[in-house]
Amino acid sequence: MPNLIIQAISKRFGQTVALEDVSLTLPEAKLICFLGPSGCGKTTLLRLIAGLEQASSGKIFLGETELSAIAAHKRNIGMVFQSFALFPHLNVANNIAYGLKIRGVDKLTRLKRAEELLELVQLSGLGKRHISQLSGGQRQRIAMARALALEPDLFLLDEPLSALDAKLREAMQVELKLLQQRLGITTIVVTHDQQEAMTMADVIVVMGENRVQQIGAPLEIYHKPKNRFVADFIGSNNFIPALVKDTQSVSALGSIFEIALPKSLKVGAQVALSIRPEKLQLYSSEPPKSSKLAGTIKFIRDLGSTVETFVEVAGHELSVKGIQHLATGDKVWLSFDPADAVILEV
Amino acid sequence: MPNLIIQAISKRFGQTVALEDVSLTLPEAKLICFLGPSGCGKTTLLRLIAGLEQASSGKIFLGETELSAIAAHKRNIGMVFQSFALFPHLNVANNIAYGLKIRGVDKLTRLKRAEELLELVQLSGLGKRHISQLSGGQRQRIAMARALALEPDLFLLDEPLSALDAKLREAMQVELKLLQQRLGITTIVVTHDQQEAMTMADVIVVMGENRVQQIGAPLEIYHKPKNRFVADFIGSNNFIPALVKDTQSVSALGSIFEIALPKSLKVGAQVALSIRPEKLQLYSSEPPKSSKLAGTIKFIRDLGSTVETFVEVAGHELSVKGIQHLATGDKVWLSFDPADAVILEV
């Protein structure tokens, strides 16, 4: 199975821009997540790949084949919809075998294939059930089975787990990931949930403001966000306004920090120093470190498993995560390893 | 302001039991959270306190006064509704001053008080706005201002933040907590979100299956859950089936663990050993500890800020949280401090 290549795709609905000049090459046989806030265009991109929308400009290729020149019903793509979109007048087996039936496959073969797929999604023996008799989690699995029945070239899922409750969702994330690894089919999952994307994806495409913001492996995106949008959307982050002093250091909140800077930044430029809450260390007395900040604890959010401390430093509030034994109002010091900080343009 | 005492309250709607023999004494001037899954009766209990429902049996007292004998509109309770329930035909100031107006307070005094309350909720100058011109967060604050306008004896909030998006919700949790501390008014917040309860509450009342399951400070409930319902609902937890060996130890998954047991348990009883994911330590080689388990890594969920590892031990899957550098399939050892484990009846 070849790469999926998206070439300079734009999509407008009337006056509204949904996607602006998106180009991507997506690797084969991997699980890819389109991740972004609602309205960022991620679902539109998925629907363009499925052929359910027509691009305003640009092309989509699957290897050498121009996918965007083929009618939706001839693309051989399996898609799972957010509402699952099961056919209410057909039973489970007939839902799964729908694609086979309209291709004229005989009844015995159809039922055999439906039973195979039910086994794949761990719902053997449910073929005769009516759709209304299924739980949300079962519907989700049947929708996957139906999409996989024709052995598609691409497996697309639009927010497949958003209708499930929290505990089931977490379990299904793991299950979906393992299923994809077993089948080895190129799979694209649209989601707005960064934990879901981090759990499942081999590659995450972060989308925002109708563009691709960053593409990469989950931990690469977490630790090396390319811009403020990504740094803010993935995980939580502290953004400290800073000024470029020279090619090796910035000044922020009255202190100087030695940090490797992108070469594009000029001396005197306004930047944001971003540092993850779990990368900040908290001290009750002044530590013997070079990069440190003095502040006061404003609020402590103790969730049992993690403690988040809000520290005010020179009028700026920073969040620190990690177990500690301090109280609101305490004077504290913060320090961090400059290698953990990321300098972002503002 | 005196304690709120709930005496043997039951509530049935037709055949359905909403609350079953609930008795509570709630301290004055504190922020109390009713926490539980949907349908547990927490909103019904709040509505009984407000007088919007009548109890099937039982009484409610505010100090010496029998609250349950007073009509709802004479109780002097400020309530914030889940939908905010602002009056669409009145502007912001008239919404806030509604209670004063129907008491015949003159216009000048009303407007002055409305302006004071707008200041309190940090929305000064918005008095003339129409309700439809407000954002969700602003509506939430106006609903609070309206409920506080009459200086109520009790301040009740029904899922007050559930209509707000995640980032705003986190900020409002802190703000609501600080507001309550400044005003010193007895406040009850109904929520299904345990993080919200852990962040805000002085006292959490955990409700489930139409009863009070546990009442206590947030960390007490997190670290010393009284029963399996609480241990499962608050945070995540591993439950390991275990057998009481003697008064000092249990056997579980083929190992013996020395743990202080409740006296009520008999030798040979089936129990659950519950241990939080962050209290399990993971080793790549056998550690020199007495309480340990050998297993295999099944799946790793790396979210950047935390890593959750699923380890299979004797056919049982355990979740471990904490930074580590292992891979799926590795053989590992787990250990924990017996003091961190809780033995629960099954």
Place this chain on the structure above:
Amino acid sequence: MMILKRFFFSLVVLYLVAPLVIITGVSLNAQKRLFFPPQGLSLRWYFEFFSQAEWYLPALRSLSIAGLAALIAMSIALPLAYTVWRYDIKLARMLYFLGLAPFALPPVITALGALALWIVLQSFGKPYTVVLSHAAFLVTLPLATISLGLQSMNAESIEAATTLGADNSTVFRTIVFPYIRPYMMAGFVFAFVLSLNEYIIAFMVAGFTVETLPIKIFNSLRYGYTPVMASVSVIFFLLATLLFGLIGKFGDLPKLLGADSSSD
């Protein structure tokens, strides 16, 4: 897309407007003939309507009957709808469907039923029987619009007012009434316009003693068609349009008709 939209709108407009255009054209004929397009333009049939008692008296009679019937229907509907809504919200939802009741029974049945009833009560032919029959027949319309209004109201705002110290009557005066006012108006106008145009019940109940305008039109049909009928229809239609326009201005008409306001 745009073409389809335009085509579709033209179709709807044609469908609704065609009879009107024809009627208006006919009413402008200079001759006493139902020509369309009209032969010679003249307002003489409108003039005739306003000058001849045999036409304007039935019109005034119809207007009084409709006004009284709508007022009575509303006075019954308001307390009924509010009481039911306060104590049983599911029951209140059914009141909305009751709005269809006048159209559920064949009009001939309703009319014959009313006729037989008044005969039993020995009031057959009395003028007030038309008013009461119409009020009873059309009471479901204000009942439906008011129930719809109450249903679309956030029930929590009543509870909010209660916790702020308002007793039941204060809640009704300060919260409920301002909210349902446009729905009440809509119910009144629906009942008024339907009574104005109602023929069969009025005819059966008191057709030989109380000549309303629709009855007058039908009666005069026996002596052949005259463009006055057309001019009367145009005038009544303009009146109804004006009233519905007022509802449209003071209330949200699609919402009054039960459309989900949250959609699009």
Place this chain on the structure above:
Amino acid sequence: MMILKRFFFSLVVLYLVAPLVIITGVSLNAQKRLFFPPQGLSLRWYFEFFSQAEWYLPALRSLSIAGLAALIAMSIALPLAYTVWRYDIKLARMLYFLGLAPFALPPVITALGALALWIVLQSFGKPYTVVLSHAAFLVTLPLATISLGLQSMNAESIEAATTLGADNSTVFRTIVFPYIRPYMMAGFVFAFVLSLNEYIIAFMVAGFTVETLPIKIFNSLRYGYTPVMASVSVIFFLLATLLFGLIGKFGDLPKLLGADSSSD
């Protein structure tokens, strides 16, 4: 609570059933009088209806007209509703409101408009004019029910069928049609029953040549009341009830009427 509920239900039942009870009572009179309660029980008026051509012929005529009109209305409505829904979902929502159109214009206007149109087309009085007038007048009913059905359908199931390899006609045949079938039936029955009971248009368009049953009832009113009218009304009402009962069995009636199926 229970008392209120019972009181309310009694009221509704009384309101809907009272005219029926009276009519049925009247139809059972042994004498040729409109007595209620009936004086002497007899089925002679029913027998008269089925034995005399002056009664059963108009009835058969009404049934054929209603059947044909409803069929034509449906044949126009189905492709129109489906095309609009496929290409513009917002527009399709408007089709639902169009279902109210037959009740928006005063019946006299619609009838006069139709009359004038047929005169222009020189077809006045021809039997088929009633069928076509009714079909045009009632086409909005199947249009509304079918649009409602399409609206309540999950649009994603069409897209799902497409990704599974179905072209447009296969999608219609295998997914859309099975779903909207009960809505089509409902539209047909609505149109059928309304045509059956329609009086004014039928009378104006071809009243002197095609005597439908409602026209027959009115015509015979001139010679005094007879219980046959009541027995006819009862028979027609039973027929309508049977048809609506069938809809209720094959489709969800409240849902067909636009009720939100997600509530309670």
